[in-house]
Amino acid sequence: MASNVGSRAFQNARLQKKHRKQADELLPRAVAAYRAGRPAEAQAICGQILALLPDHFDTLHLLGVSALDGGQLDLAEQALIQAVEIEPRNAEALSNLGLALFNRKRYEEARKCQERAIALKPNLVVALTGLGNTLMRLGRPDEAIAAHDRAIALKPDYADAYCNRGMALLPLNRNAEANQSFDRALSLNPRHMEAMFGKGLASINLRHFNDALAAFDAALAIRPRAVQVLAQRGRLQQQAGQFDQAKADYDAALALDPRQDVALLGFAQLSVIKNNIAPAIDACRKVLEQNPASEVAWTWLAECFSKQGDLATALQHVEHALELKPDFGDAITAKIFLLDFMPDADFAQHQAVRREWWTRIGAQIARRPQPLRDRDPERRLTIGYVSSDFRTHSAALVFLPVLRHHDHEAFKVVCYSCSPLRDVMTEQCRATADVWVDAWQMSDEELTDRIETDQVDILVDLSGHSAGNRLPVFARKPAPVQVTAWGSGTGTGLPTIDYFFADPVTVPEPARHLFAERVYDLPAVITTDPLQGWQPTPLPMLRNGHVTFGVFNRIDKISEPALTLWSRLMSALPDSRIVIKNGALDDPFLRDGLVARFVAHGIAQERITCLGLSTRDQHIAQFADIDMSLDPFPQNGGVSTWESLQAGVPVVAKLGLSAASRAAGGIVKAVGLHDWVTEDDDGYIAIAMEQAAQPAELAKLRAELPAMVASSAAGNVETYARKVEEGYRLFWRRFCASA
Structure with a gap:
């Protein structure tokens, strides 16, 4: 028996020796195939070796690394776990297992492997920079940067460590420093695709869009099918207003990876902009299926x-986003605008959420020392206007009249244009300025520096919290006096903004203590230029035999309370019709949904006319078919209210509980139509029914109304501009006196 056992052991030993010899011959071939970029061949040879020697460490390690490079994460993890079990003190294998776990998003397990590798081999730079990447994903960016710095200290020419360090700096908003790290990586390896990609990300954050595009293009030249780069280039194109190019990049990214989150979210945003809501919802849900914690x-x-119009659900989703990331600015902004549309939200709630932006974001921004200025109260003042809407946009229709009628002997006008989009309206705005600054590629710090260099005395925000705003610049306080005006007209919540232009109706005295800014009254919260070439039109009711109501507003302003009230009015006037005009109504999904809401209230579909996108001239011409306009609430009309009045079509308005729900009432009263403004639903219906019952009086008002508007302090843009300038001079005198 002993003889047989010894014989078998001898035979096994001989067989093992033979297998090891075969392995020693095969392994160099596998390594050569791997290094030559033939992973399938390398893995096949590894399989041959492991069939002979299942516990061959070097082969398992090579197989794991090869699989890791090719994204075969199951195979990589399995092979590397076996390798580490065989040689638990091999730092390189531990480091590579950590990388495999990192790629599987099991970051805590990855950290433990990487830290074990570093403990065994403190100068293993791959493990150090890998640990830095893991720590960044674990929300420990300062520790991540320290790990990359240790790797760089050990190997100053290690391009990957510089690249990874740059990536760790991005979430800390240290973009300029990140760019330096990426540049260092590229100086060591000019074809380092990840560093080129990182440089693009940093440049987006710095608003250096041309640099970002060049970086992404270079990265794609190195690796044309880099999905993340395609997605981020799409995001960049979208920010630059190049929507077709953005969609092409999103489509290319999603063709390669249908679950790529940046591309899906970019596609969702683009779809919302184009009012294609159903595909936007689908894209968001695909992201949430794979990442329920995506605040975006x-x-x-x-x-x-x-x-x-489902505001309650929308608000729930925004609140959930803020639970996930309390300082997520886009979610706070979305909440601000949602509350503007909520029927029961009042001044206190509106200003509270604006203060929330300040507390979570604005207050964290370092404020500049108060700039030195000549405190002569009567000298020529430099007024700086900051906006992304110096273009064809409703906001430009509101502030352009003031720009056009400034007294340039008393005021020097500097416009800081923060959008890449330019058109005919841009040229009109530019013509009003003494100095025009294309600021769309300036970071917040760079724009702040430029405003200080320009010696701006009074800096005016024209956006509020609307898209493209530069409120972080105003948080830095680069000018002695700061004002918010016109673009949003609801206050900002920033204590660094001194004044808010409003009117006594839009912001009544009892609500003013809630604002961060001091309210200053103009004749109305906004004005607009008179309509060019408009000729009075006869009252449609006289030829139609029935009243036609008009709602020429965004359909998201058509709240359920407003629609319910309009349906009640139309039921009381069974021959009446309603025309609703908005570009979003070109989307059948939204149009059919809106009509269905009226039908659910008993209004026949044939009594409702929906009109979509048109030129502004065509838009204005449609007022010839309207007898009276119905102002939506709680989010009122603004420019649309002025357009209706200037076209001779009076507006029924109801005063609400906030600036957003009182603006139209303020405008209507400012032109002398006090009887057209009410404070409750019954009054709203009573006004409309009374006017519908006296067509002769309504026809007379229609003929007289354009002249009434033009002669009012609110509708006469020259008078309005003088009132604005009186405000600026008062603000400056107060500032000088405060010294």
């Missing part, structure tokens, strides 16, 4: 529900 997806899903 929850926020854009909220935007989708808001567009459909």
Whole structure:
């Protein structure tokens, strides 16, 4: 028996020796195939070796690394776990297992492997920079940067460590420093695709869009099928207003990876902009299926529900996004605008959420020392206007009249244009300025520096919290006096903004203590230029035999309370019709949904006319078919209210509980139509029914109204501009006296 056992052991030993010899011959071939970029061949040879020697460490390690490079994460993890079990003190194998776990998003397990590798081999730079990447994903960016710095200290020419360090700096908003790290990586390896990609990300954050595009293009030249780069280039194109190019990049990214989150979210945002709500919802839900903690997806899903009028669900999604990331600015902004549309939200709630932006974001921004200025109260003042809407946009229709009628002997006008989009309106705005600054590629710090260099005395925000705003610049306080005006007209919540232009109706005295800014009254919260070439039109009711109401507003302003009240009015006037005009109504999904809401209230479909996108001239011409306009609430009309009045079509308005729900009432009263403004639903219906019952009086008002508007202090743009300038001079005198 002993003889047989010894014989078998001898035979096994001989067989093992033979297998090891075969392995020693095969392994160099596998390594050569791997290094030559033939992973399938390398893995096949590894399989041959492991069939002979299942516990061959070097082969398992090579197989794991090869699989890791090719994204075969199951195989990589399995092979590397076996390798580490065989040689638990091999630092390189531990480091590579950590990388495999990192790629599987099991970051805590990855950290433990990487830290074990570093403990065994403190100068293993691959493990150090890998640990830095893991720590960044674990929300420990300062420790991540320290790990990359240790790797760089050990190997100063290690391009990957510089690249990874740059990536760790991005979430800390240290973009300029990140760019330096990426540049260092590229100086060591000019074809380092990840460093080129990182440089693009940093440049987006710095608003250096041309640099970002060049970096992404270079990265794609190195690796044309880099999905993340395609997605981020799409995001960049979208920010630059190049929507077709953005969609092409999103489509290319999603063709390669249908679950790529940046591309899906970019596609969702683009779809919302184009009022294609159904595909936007689908894209958001695909992201949430794979990442339920995506605060961006929850926020854009909220935007989708808001567009459909489901404000309660939209607000729930925004609140969830803020639970996930309390300082997520896009979610706070979405909440600000959602509350503007909520029927029961009042001044206190509106200003509270604006203060929330300040507390979570604005207050964290370092404020500049008070700039030195000549405190002569009567000298020529430099007024700086900051906006992304010096273009064809409703906001430009509001502030352009003031720019055009400035007294340039008393005021020097500097416009800081923060959008890449330019058109005919841009040229009109530019013509009003003494100095024009293309600021769309300036970071907040760079724009702040430029405003200080320009010696701006009074800096005016024209956006509020609307898209493209530069409120972080105003948080830095680069000018002695700061004002918010016209673009949003609801206050900002920033204590660094001194004044807010409003009017006594839009912001009544009892509510003013709630604002961060000091309220200054103009004749109305906004004005607009008179309509060019408009000729009075006869009252449609006289030829139609019935009253036609008009709602020429965004359909997301058509709240359920407003629609319910309009349906009640139309039921009381069974021959009446309603015309609703908005570009979003070109989307059948939204149009059919709006009509269905009226039908659910008993209004026949044939009594409702929906009109979509048109030129502004065509838009204005449609007022010839309207007897009276119905102002929506709680989010009122603004420019649309002025357009209706200037066209001779009076507006029924109801005063609400906030600036957003009182603006139209303020405008209507400012032109002398006090009897057209009410404070409750019954009054709203009574006004409309009374006017519908006296067509002769309504026809007379229609003929007289354009002249009434033009002669009012609110509608006469020259008078309005003088009132604005009186405000600026008062603000400056107060500032000088405060010294």
